[in-house]
Amino acid sequence: MPKNAAKVGKIPSIRRLPQYLRVLRGLEGAGQEVASSSMLSTSLGLEQIVVKKDIEITGITGKTGVGYMVAELIDGIEDYLGWNNSSDAFLVGAGSMGKALLGYDGFRRHGLQIVAAFDNDEGKVGGEYKGVPVLPMSKLKSLASRLHVHIAILTVPGDSAQEVASQLADCGISGIWNFAPTTIQVPESVSVLNEDLSASLAELSVRIQSNM
Amino acid sequence: MPKNAAKVGKIPSIRRLPQYLRVLRGLEGAGQEVASSSMLSTSLGLEQIVVKKDIEITGITGKTGVGYMVAELIDGIEDYLGWNNSSDAFLVGAGSMGKALLGYDGFRRHGLQIVAAFDNDEGKVGGEYKGVPVLPMSKLKSLASRLHVHIAILTVPGDSAQEVASQLADCGISGIWNFAPTTIQVPESVSVLNEDLSASLAELSVRIQSNM
DNA sequence: TATTATACGTGAAAAAATTCACAAAAAAAG
DNA sequence: CTTTTTTTGTGAATTTTTTCACGTATAATA
Ligand SMILES: NC(=O)c1ccc[n+]([C@@H]2O[C@H](COP(=O)([O-])OP(=O)(O)OC[C@H]3O[C@@H](n4cnc5c(N)ncnc54)[C@H](O)[C@@H]3O)[C@@H](O)[C@H]2O)c1
Ligand SMILES: NC(=O)c1ccc[n+]([C@@H]2O[C@H](COP(=O)([O-])OP(=O)(O)OC[C@H]3O[C@@H](n4cnc5c(N)ncnc54)[C@H](O)[C@@H]3O)[C@@H](O)[C@H]2O)c1
Numbered sequence: 001m002p003k004n005a006a007k008v009g010k011i012p013s014i015r016r017l018p019q020y021l022r023v024l025r026g027l028e029g030a031g032q033e034v035a036s037s038s039m040l041s042t043s044l045g046l047e048q049i050v051v052k053k054d055i056e057i058t059g060i061t062g063k064t065g066v067g068y069m070v071a072e073l074i075d076g077i078e079d080y081l082g083w084n085n086s087s088d089a090f091l092v093g094a095g096s097m098g099k100a101l102l103g104y105d106g107f108r109r110h111g112l113q114i115v116a117a118f119d120n121d122e123g124k125v126g127g128e129y130k131g132v133p134v135l136p137m138s139k140l141k142s143l144a145s146r147l148h149v150h151i152a153i154l155t156v157p158g159d160s161a162q163e164v165a166s167q168l169a170d171c172g173i174s175g176i177w178n179f180a181p182t183t184i185q186v187p188e189s190v191s192v193l194n195e196d197l198s199a200s201l202a203e204l205s206v207r208i209q210s211n212m
Numbered sequence: 213m214p215k216n217a218a219k220v221g222k223i224p225s226i227r228r229l230p231q232y233l234r235v236l237r238g239l240e241g242a243g244q245e246v247a248s249s250s251m252l253s254t255s256l257g258l259e260q261i262v263v264k265k266d267i268e269i270t271g272i273t274g275k276t277g278v279g280y281m282v283a284e285l286i287d288g289i290e291d292y293l294g295w296n297n298s299s300d301a302f303l304v305g306a307g308s309m310g311k312a313l314l315g316y317d318g319f320r321r322h323g324l325q326i327v328a329a330f331d332n333d334e335g336k337v338g339g340e341y342k343g344v345p346v347l348p349m350s351k352l353k354s355l356a357s358r359l360h361v362h363i364a365i366l367t368v369p370g371d372s373a374q375e376v377a378s379q380l381a382d383c384g385i386s387g388i389w390n391f392a393p394t395t396i397q398v399p400e401s402v403s404v405l406n407e408d409l410s411a412s413l414a415e416l417s418v419r420i421q422s423n424m
Numbered sequence: 425t426a427t428t429a430t431a432c433g434t435g436a437a438a439a440a441a442t443t444c445a446c447a448a449a450a451a452a453a454g
Numbered sequence: 455c456t457t458t459t460t461t462t463g464t465g466a467a468t469t470t471t472t473t474c475a476c477g478t479a480t481a482a483t484a
Contacts, residue, residue: 018410065450198230277480
């Protein structure tokens with residue numbers, strides 16, 4: 001492996017990268033050109049060595065005694081995450097969670113643009129929400145291939161999650177961000193990320209208990 | 213350490229426990245009295261050994277050659293997570309994400325009952341949403357001590373998150389479930405769990421890339 | 425009853441992630 | 455110019471998490 005190549009793996013590190021991006025963008029906006037791992041660690045409440053090791057996986061190197069170039073580091077992290085070229089995404093299930101996500105503009109900064117929502121409720125279909133059209137499920141397949149969309153956000157009830165996930169896989173979607181509390185089965189070529197809120201609640205519950 | 217005592221630590225295991233709970237409750241509803249680790253692993257797409265090791269931390273033991281008693285395992289997991297006695301929680305920030313969480317009845321099954329929402333927008337204060345009253349921030353402290361609430365869900369914009377978190381800490385809240393993309397500083401006695409959606413998006417992005 | 429299949433429990437090995445320790449470079453201070 | 459402080463980069467140690475391997479118990483089957 002070449003010495004300067006970005007390493008793969010390291011899921012916990014990958015999951016922390018967006019935090020650095022957030023702070024770095026703030027610094028860039030404030031005209032700050034360099035950032036040290038100690039400064040980043042302080043603003044994020046992490047250990048300094050964690051910051052250094054996390055940055056290491058992106059392949060970006062800093063200057064000893066100085067720090068990292070803010071602009072270069074932002075680029076490096078975005079590059080690593082593939083967030084520099086915005087990708088289009090679909091959202092299926094325009095319910096309350098779906099609408100919250102549709103209205104959230106933070107995703108744009110993460111290279112994600114929700115271009116259409118889908119729902120099987122006739123009352124919701126036809127309208128639009130925050131400028132995003134809500135379309136019937138029948139349009140899913142043709143639109144996916146026409147727009148080359150390969151990320152889908154799944155916010156349908158648990159009972160429908162598997163059925164919709166299968167449809168999505170069938171449309172050539174390669175990544176599903178699943179908010180339903182359901183284990184979905186898809187072909188290996190499709191990556192599923194379960195956003196399991198109950199997992200977080202479990203962790204918080206145990207942490208509160210042991211803090212007392 | 214006594215042999216049968218539930219172990220501490222093991223964050224990944226703790227975060228998986230709610231999944232078992234979900235499946236087990238389904239089985240219980242269907243009249244199934246025993247469940248094996250292989251059956252659980254199949255329904256959740258996990259390895260069998262993961263299931264066994266996860267259950268181990270709760271201190272519940274099964275019967276060799278048979279499996280675990282469904283009812284006993286449910287109780288054991290709920291016990292371990294402290295989900296058997298419902299705790300009351302506050303939600304601060306009745307915006308779109310806050311409302312989605314308010315309307316979600318899944319939390320009740322996780323021992324969490326949102327009893328009041330708070331907001332600083334006069335247009336929202338005074339009303340109620342899904343039976344939960346939306347109150348002004350000025351009522352926060354008195355109500356927290358009167359109702360002995362010690363969990364808060366934080367869904368205010370990032371700029372206000374620190375300010376509100378400090379208020380919450382000041383009210384004697386011991387756990388904050390933070391949905392804002394902001395690192396908040398609170399006294400050590402307060403546990404913070406950051407629900408960082410961008411972390412998940414980062415993980416999904418990298419997984420999609422490496423699947424191609 | 426003997427055999428076979430299933431399945432728990434657990435110590436140990438392996439892998440992943442975190443943390444330590446220190447050399448080397450750069451800047452700041454004296 | 456020398457010393458001190460800051461900071462990166464990285465191999466190694468440590469800790470955490472996952473995975474393996476196998477003894478033992480139970481049920482079903484022949
Ligand atoms: N609301 C929350 O706070 C929250 C929290 C955690 C998890 N979740 C999960 O997120 C998902 C959505 O939750 P919600 O509160 O937005 O529910 P919701 O009922 O408000 O919305 C679900 C939407 O999906 C649509 N839908 C149902 N079946 C469909 C199908 N087969 N094809 C297309 N669309 C379909 C419905 O018409 C509705 O608009 C659920 O799985 C829920 O468990 C929600
Ligand atoms: N909506 C999403 O899908 C989404 C996704 C990821 C993260 N988030 C985060 O969740 C948080 C809430 O997002 P949202 O989309 O619901 O925003 P929102 O603007 O719809 O809601 C924020 C609410 O907080 C209230 N508020 C603002 N300042 C307050 C204060 N000082 N005290 C009390 N209440 C205050 C506002 O009146 C508003 O009702 C934000 O931090 C956002 O970044 C949201």
